Amino acid sequence: MRLNNSDHIPKNYEQMKDRELVHLFRENDDQLAFKELMNRHQAKVYSYIFSMIQNRETANDIFQETFTKVITKMDDTYNEQGKWIAWVMRIAHNATIDHIRKQKRFVDVTSSYDKESKTDFYDRLPDEDSMAQDEKLELDESTSSLLKHISNLPEEQRTVVMLRHYYEMPFKEIAELTDVSINTALGRMRYALINLRKMFDEEREKESNSV
Amino acid sequence: MSTKENRSIAYIYNEMDPSEKLEFERDLKNDSDLLIEVESLKKISKDLNQLEPISPPAHVVDAVFNSAKNNSQESGNPYWKPIFYSAAAILLVGITSGIFLLEDPTGQNDNNQEAESASVATGAQLFSEPANSPNPSEERERLEPWVDNNEVFYFQGQTASDNSLVSDSIRNESLKKLTPVNPAGQQMGRRQLQLTGSRN
Numbered sequence: 001m002r003l004n005n006s007d008h009i010p011k012n013y014e015q016m017k018d019r020e021l022v023h024l025f026r027e028n029d030d031q032l033a034f035k036e037l038m039n040r041h042q043a044k045v046y047s048y049i050f051s052m053i054q055n056r057e058t059a060n061d062i063f064q065e066t067f068t069k070v071i072t073k074m075d076d077t078y079n080e081q082g083k084w085i086a087w088v089m090r091i092a093h094n095a096t097i098d099h100i101r102k103q104k105r106f107v108d109v110t111s112s113y114d115k116e117s118k119t120d121f122y123d124r125l126p127d128e129d130s131m132a133q134d135e136k137l138e139l140d141e142s143t144s145s146l147l148k149h150i151s152n153l154p155e156e157q158r159t160v161v162m163l164r165h166y167y168e169m170p171f172k173e174i175a176e177l178t179d180v181s182i183n184t185a186l187g188r189m190r191y192a193l194i195n196l197r198k199m200f201d202e203e204r205e206k207e208s209n210s211v
Numbered sequence: 212m213s214t215k216e217n218r219s220i221a222y223i224y225n226e227m228d229p230s231e232k233l234e235f236e237r238d239l240k241n242d243s244d245l246l247i248e249v250e251s252l253k254k255i256s257k258d259l260n261q262l263e264p265i266s267p268p269a270h271v272v273d274a275v276f277n278s279a280k281n282n283s284q285e286s287g288n289p290y291w292k293p294i295f296y297s298a299a300a301i302l303l304v305g306i307t308s309g310i311f312l313l314e315d316p317t318g319q320n321d322n323n324q325e326a327e328s329a330s331v332a333t334g335a336q337l338f339s340e341p342a343n344s345p346n347p348s349e350e351r352e353r354l355e356p357w358v359d360n361n362e363v364f365y366f367q368g369q370t371a372s373d374n375s376l377v378s379d380s381i382r383n384e385s386l387k388k389l390t391p392v393n394p395a396g397q398q399m400g401r402r403q404l405q406l407t408g409s410r411n
Contacts, residue, residue: 046266068278146259196259
């Protein structure tokens with residue numbers, strides 16, 4: 001049986017908890033259970049990856065890589081006592097951070113700090129690099145605007161914002177996932193909100209000036 | 212950054228204990244700056260709640276489903292794995308013990324034969340010929356011929372006329388008890404007839 005996006009999922013699957021679906025998939029190789037799990041979480045996982053990477057193609061690759069690992073490692077590394085989605089998010093987060101670090105390593109070779117302008121390579125990157133125009137058009141206007149601002153946040157602040165807002169992940173779990181203390185996670189969230197407030201203010205100012 | 216500064220975030224995101232929350236709300240009433248900060252951060256947080264999840268492209272989701280399907284085909288149904296391994300182990304033990312049981316009597320025989328042959332060989336060395344006896348032609352070659360040098364078969368007082376008849380009858384009588392060493396010896400001269408007592 002080939003399962004695709006259009007396959008109908010029985011009603012009782014929709015009422016099951018993640019844990020039960022994971023059990024069905026692991027023990028009975030129930031593809032419908034896996035599909036239901038995907039339906040529940042795929043958008044949030046993808047949103048997190050996309051918001052961190054800001055590139056559709058790369059986000060697609062990392063999303064696929066994440067779920068390939070989920071499928072192949074579920075028997076070996078997932079403990080059913082824990083939340084399945086937290087485990088998936090850890091894989092997604094690690095894959096995303098790995099990619100970002102690889103990109104940084106690659107760029108660091110040519111980056112240099114400019115004493116006159118007091119900027120480095122990242123500061124001089126044009127905005128178009130962080131989000132392509134055609135990608136913006138696919139998204140809702142407010143989401144697109146928000147994502148643009150979020151993409152300008154430092155990576156660690158962006159991570160906390162996305163994990164909290166897409167996943168409503170408790171700060172304790174965010175702290176565990178990112179290997180920091182709860183206090184640091186809370187602090188990063190606070191700075192993120194303060195920075196976003198500044199960005200929103202600047203945007204409003206620009207809009208009012210243009211009018 | 213102090214924990215005190217982070218209290219506003221914990222309050223906004225409802226991650227305070229009830230007692231902490233009561234205490235913080237009391238502080239909010241008394242500290243207008245804190246109240247302004249909390250309200251400001253709350254607004255940004257509400258804006259962030261407008262973030263709509265972005266769905267992955269259908270072809271990517273299909274690729275994941277196919278990956279799941281292929282993985283299950285490659286690895287087989289995990290539910291049956293323990294049963295499969297148990298059955299394989301039982302089968303292996305059965306085959307091994309079967310082979311052992313079938314081979315064991317043969318092995319015992321071989322061992323017994325070896326033991327017996329060893330003991331027979333010892334006995335043979337003491338009392339008799341080796342167990343593997345040579346064939347008659349070889350034995351015949353090894354026998355030393357007894358030659359009638361003393362003319363046992365010399366017949367005195369026989370007339371020339373009936374000499375041949377008498378000697379032939381005596382020789383035939385002798386051949387009942389003695390065997391020519393070489394059948395061709397019958398063709399030899401009678402004085403050189405070679406006979407043996409062995410009838411092998």
